[in-house]
Amino acid sequence: MAYRTPAAPGGEPGKIIASSADLARILDRIAHQILEKTDGGRDTLLLGIPTRGVPLARRLAARMEAFEQFKMPVGGLDVTLYRDDLRLRGARAVGPTDLPAGGVDGRLVILVDDVLFSGRTIRAALDALADLGRPRAVQLAVLVDRGHRELPIRADYVGKNIPTALDESVRVRLTEIDGTDEIRITGKEEV
Amino acid sequence: MTQRTHLGVRHLLSAADLDRDAAKAVLDTATEMAAMAGREVKKLPTLRGRTVVNLFYEDSTRTRISFEAAAKRLSADVINFSAKGSSVSKGESLKDTALTLQAMGADAVVIRHSASGAPHRLAQWVDGAVINAGDGMHEHPTQALLDAYTMRSRHGRVEGLKVVIVGDVLHSRVARSNVHLLHTLGAHVTLVAPPTLLPVGVEAWPADVSYDLDAALPTADVVMMLRVQRERMGDSFFPSEREYARRYGLDAHRVRTLPDHGIVMHPGPMNRGMEIAPEVADSARSTIVEQVRNGVSVRMAVLYLMLGGMS
Numbered sequence: 001m002a003y004r005t006p007a008a009p010g011g012e013p014g015k016i017i018a019s020s021a022d023l024a025r026i027l028d029r030i031a032h033q034i035l036e037k038t039d040g041g042r043d044t045l046l047l048g049i050p051t052r053g054v055p056l057a058r059r060l061a062a063r064m065e066a067f068e069q070f071k072m073p074v075g076g077l078d079v080t081l082y083r084d085d086l087r088l089r090g091a092r093a094v095g096p097t098d099l100p101a102g103g104v105d106g107r108l109v110i111l112v113d114d115v116l117f118s119g120r121t122i123r124a125a126l127d128a129l130a131d132l133g134r135p136r137a138v139q140l141a142v143l144v145d146r147g148h149r150e151l152p153i154r155a156d157y158v159g160k161n162i163p164t165a166l167d168e169s170v171r172v173r174l175t176e177i178d179g180t181d182e183i184r185i186t187g188k189e190e191v
Numbered sequence: 192m193t194q195r196t197h198l199g200v201r202h203l204l205s206a207a208d209l210d211r212d213a214a215k216a217v218l219d220t221a222t223e224m225a226a227m228a229g230r231e232v233k234k235l236p237t238l239r240g241r242t243v244v245n246l247f248y249e250d251s252t253r254t255r256i257s258f259e260a261a262a263k264r265l266s267a268d269v270i271n272f273s274a275k276g277s278s279v280s281k282g283e284s285l286k287d288t289a290l291t292l293q294a295m296g297a298d299a300v301v302i303r304h305s306a307s308g309a310p311h312r313l314a315q316w317v318d319g320a321v322i323n324a325g326d327g328m329h330e331h332p333t334q335a336l337l338d339a340y341t342m343r344s345r346h347g348r349v350e351g352l353k354v355v356i357v358g359d360v361l362h363s364r365v366a367r368s369n370v371h372l373l374h375t376l377g378a379h380v381t382l383v384a385p386p387t388l389l390p391v392g393v394e395a396w397p398a399d400v401s402y403d404l405d406a407a408l409p410t411a412d413v414v415m416m417l418r419v420q421r422e423r424m425g426d427s428f429f430p431s432e433r434e435y436a437r438r439y440g441l442d443a444h445r446v447r448t449l450p451d452h453g454i455v456m457h458p459g460p461m462n463r464g465m466e467i468a469p470e471v472a473d474s475a476r477s478t479i480v481e482q483v484r485n486g487v488s489v490r491m492a493v494l495y496l497m498l499g500g501m502s
Contacts, residue, residue: 078223081237081265081495091197091499093216094223131232 014186023181026159031063045073049113050095055176056111073100075094082124109135116142119153146170202277202314202321206332220492238267241298245271248304248353254324258301289316302334320497328362335368335487341478345454350377355407358417358466359381361390365458387428408448415456416467442468
């Protein structure tokens with residue numbers, strides 16, 4: 001594929017698709033789109049999917065609060081115990097789920113994740129959400145949609161569509177977790 | 192995330208099977224499981240389609256119910272097999288039962304048996320994960336895990352805690368598993384018991400030994416009282432119950448010599464008035480009810496990590 005560039009000598013493999021400044025602009029746009037589609041964030045809450053969905057959700061909430069001076073509830077939704085690949089991949093570390101006060105009942109829940117790929121994580125998130133209550137509606141915001149869906153799931157807000165080959169890998173890095181902001185794509189043989 | 196997500200062993204037979212990372216993985220996972228217990232829908236789909244067999248050759252209330260609740264909350268199918276009253280000799284019946292379980296395709300077998308080592312034998316006959324829920328006077332690893340979890344939730348850590356384990360160490364699988372696990376997690380354990388109730392070779396355990404309860408209490412972060420197991424005592428191990436209670440029982444007077452933050456634990460069932468006074472068992476320092484509640488979360492964590500890591 002076009003993105004499969006050789007590693008620079010001594011540098012990290014792969015190619016940077018979005019820099020820190022690009023990422024900031026993407027999040028600004030998504031924040032505006034959410035405000036527009038939710039009538040200024042009314043009865044809305046953001047739930048990030050660990051690991052990187054959680055800081056993304058917090059950043060989006062902070063931006064919306066700065067744009068429109070209101071309090072956007074934000075939390076995290078761990079989906080580990082709802083995954084369908086336990087037999088294939090084995091147990092994974094279970095992360096915390098924290099819901100903002102008031103819960104999800106009757107509200108518009110926007111799930112936030114870094115990369116949308118097979119759609120299985122989102123399927124698990126929908127099941128997890130159903131055990132927490134009954135939202136009025138559920139929407140999905142992702143930083144990257146890399147295609148290759150295995151389920152009928154699509155995102156309502158997409159930061160960047162990146163066409164990929166199945167054997168490539170898309171890595172989102174965030175300052176809160178990785179010390180830097182970037183989206184990087186690597187071929188399998190380079191990882 | 193760097194947290195380990197497997198225990199590094201196929202069966203959980205002894206608390207000594209777990210290294211520090213594995214033990215911490217259980218405690219961390221149990222913390223998240225405990226958070227689920229506060230939700231409206233407590234059930235998780237995680238182990239749907241898996242079969243967990245509770246194979247209990249010995250009486251048990253809390254452990255069996257706890258494992259059953261844990262497996263059901265994770266949506267596993269639970270089969271309770273109570274072997275009480277079986278007239279077949281132990282070795283044969285255990286093997287026959289094992290072959291039956293094997294034929295049924297049990298993914299995990301939780302076994303309690305009066306013979307030390309029975310879970311080890313079972314592990315050779317079945318493909319599923321074997322979890323020791325107490326074997327004779329040997330081990331009870333999930334009890335040690337829930338005790339460590341309880342200490343961590345009360346004190347914020349296990350490492351560096353001074354833990355005093357008091358009473359019938361000789362017959363206690365709880366004490367044996369706790370000594371192993373607490374040592375792994377970096378706590379300092381002191382065993383306090385009359386000389387007749389200490390096992391041969393106790394000096395090789397990673398714990399101090401004392402005969403003087405009053406000397407150990409003022410610096411104890413945790414005091415764990417063991418049940419005097421009269422059903423396992425053919426002979427006289429101490430002159431009288433009154434004398435035992437006077438020297439090794441935890442009464443209201445002795446509890447006052449604990450540091451302010453000191454907690455009192457007991458694996459249950461208790462002999463109230465013997466190793467522990469009723470007012471101590473029911474006091475704010477006592478974690479006895481908490482231990483039972485924590486048991487479900489810890490066993491959910493063990494089942495998840497063991498069955499998840501199997502493929």
